[in-house]
Amino acid sequence: MSYALVRPARLDLETFARAAAVHPDLIRRLVALGLVDADRDTAGELWFSPAQLRVVARIQRLRAGFALNYAAIGLVTDLLDRIAVLEAALRNSRQPGGRSWTRTI
Amino acid sequence: MAESRDFYEILGVPRSASQDEIQQAYRKLARTYHPDVNSDPAAEERFKDVSEAYAVLSDPRARRRYDAFGPDFRQVPEDVDPDAFRRSRAGAGAGPGRARGGQAAGFGPGQGDIDLDDLLGGLFGGRTGRGWGPIPGADQEAELELTVEEAYRGGQRTLTLQGPEGLRTFDVKVPAGVTDGQRIRLAGQGGRGSDGAQPGDLYFVVRIAPHPRYRVEGRDIYVDLPLAPWEAALGTSVAVDTPGGEAKVKVPPGTSSGRRLRLRGRGLPHQRGKAGDLFAEAKIMVPEKPSRAERELFEQLAAASTFDPRDPRRRR
Numbered sequence: 001m002s003y004a005l006v007r008p009a010r011l012d013l014e015t016f017a018r019a020a021a022v023h024p025d026l027i028r029r030l031v032a033l034g035l036v037d038a039d040r041d042t043a044g045e046l047w048f049s050p051a052q053l054r055v056v057a058r059i060q061r062l063r064a065g066f067a068l069n070y071a072a073i074g075l076v077t078d079l080l081d082r083i084a085v086l087e088a089a090l091r092n093s094r095q096p097g098g099r100s101w102t103r104t105i
Numbered sequence: 106m107a108e109s110r111d112f113y114e115i116l117g118v119p120r121s122a123s124q125d126e127i128q129q130a131y132r133k134l135a136r137t138y139h140p141d142v143n144s145d146p147a148a149e150e151r152f153k154d155v156s157e158a159y160a161v162l163s164d165p166r167a168r169r170r171y172d173a174f175g176p177d178f179r180q181v182p183e184d185v186d187p188d189a190f191r192r193s194r195a196g197a198g199a200g201p202g203r204a205r206g207g208q209a210a211g212f213g214p215g216q217g218d219i220d221l222d223d224l225l226g227g228l229f230g231g232r233t234g235r236g237w238g239p240i241p242g243a244d245q246e247a248e249l250e251l252t253v254e255e256a257y258r259g260g261q262r263t264l265t266l267q268g269p270e271g272l273r274t275f276d277v278k279v280p281a282g283v284t285d286g287q288r289i290r291l292a293g294q295g296g297r298g299s300d301g302a303q304p305g306d307l308y309f310v311v312r313i314a315p316h317p318r319y320r321v322e323g324r325d326i327y328v329d330l331p332l333a334p335w336e337a338a339l340g341t342s343v344a345v346d347t348p349g350g351e352a353k354v355k356v357p358p359g360t361s362s363g364r365r366l367r368l369r370g371r372g373l374p375h376q377r378g379k380a381g382d383l384f385a386e387a388k389i390m391v392p393e394k395p396s397r398a399e400r401e402l403f404e405q406l407a408a409a410s411t412f413d414p415r416d417p418r419r420r421r
Contacts, residue, residue: 021238021302057241057302058141064240065139080141091286091310
């Protein structure tokens with residue numbers, strides 16, 4: 001399999017904000033609140049992984065849906081992520097042993 | 106379908122419910138069906154319905170009009186008298202279906218004590234005027250139950266899910282050798298974005314259904330191999346059903362229960378790696394009601410044998 005190299009591995013603040021359809025100031029604020037991960041280069045510029053676009057979208061949905069403040073959103077997203085990990089672990093541990101097969105005869 | 110469901114019914118409150126009760130019901134339902142809390146594809150529809158119902162019922166003026174004119178209240182001019190409307194409706198029969206969700210605007214803000222955030226929050230951004238532009242949709246997850254044979258072979262599966270616009274059918278290409286918990290991604294088939302933003306992805310999480318004979322752990326498959334005592338003692342060759350077809354297992358002499366006989370590569374295949382193994386687990390069976398001859402032979406064996414399975418020195 002081969003993939004075309006169309007997407008840079010990381011985005012600068014302007015590009016990221018445009019892709020997220022959000023003002024760069026808000027992105028800066030989300031970074032400062034620890035809600036969005038970004039790397040800071042030696043010049044102090046922020047760089048984002050495209051995967052963080054999903055993070056911004058989720059913050060927007062949670063904020064719009066529950067009228068949460070940003071600190072609360074941080075808590076909610078952390079808890080949701082932890083639940084997702086636990087649910088995945090639960091799924092994987094459900095299989096061995098247990099009632100998952102019946103004995104012949 | 107929720108096409109013409111009553112807003113009170115959607116929120117699960119009586120028509121006489123107070124604003125507090127409506128708010129309470131909405132908050133609970135929103136926490137249950139919010140797309141970031143509930144990744145079930147059907148939850149998106151519920152969340153939109155709940156938000157729409159709340160947008161109307163939390164606004165006293167819109168609620169009054171809804172009570173008077175029903176689901177089509179937005180098409181009724183502001184100055185219509187409810188009683189006159191009801192009389193004219195009684196003659197005209199059923200009205201047209203109401204416009205679908207997401208078009209809950211049409212009543213202006215500024216009606217007393219409504220919380221504008223609450224009113225529009227559930228509709229995701231679009232009209233909030235709070236600086237949110239289009240918001241991409243959330244990822245969704247649905248379970249895809251496969252038999253061991255289906256997981257082994259892979260292939261096309263057609264699935265129907267409840268989506269925001271009714272039932273949606275998906276043709277899912279299942280790769281051969283999927284394992285329990287593996288996710289199959291359908292890009293762009295998840296939750297809808299608002300205002301034309303990108304939709305999320307839909308993931309099918311593979312669940313391998315319990316099988317009467319096979320037990321699957323990762324890519325390895327375990328199967329019971331029932332043996333007669335003499336087969337186990339003397340060795341034999343037995344045909345075993347595997348998901349890939351029948352296979353011969355050579356049972357070495359002196360096989361006790363629990364011994365695992367490996368059929369290398371006969372487990373679930375792997376797209377980019379080593380296939381799993383199939384383990385036939387010896388399980389010695391005895392006749393439940395032995396015939397007279399069998400009984401006598403067992404008695405002879407018992408008398409002649411010095412074998413003690415409980416001898417601690419024998420345990421390996």
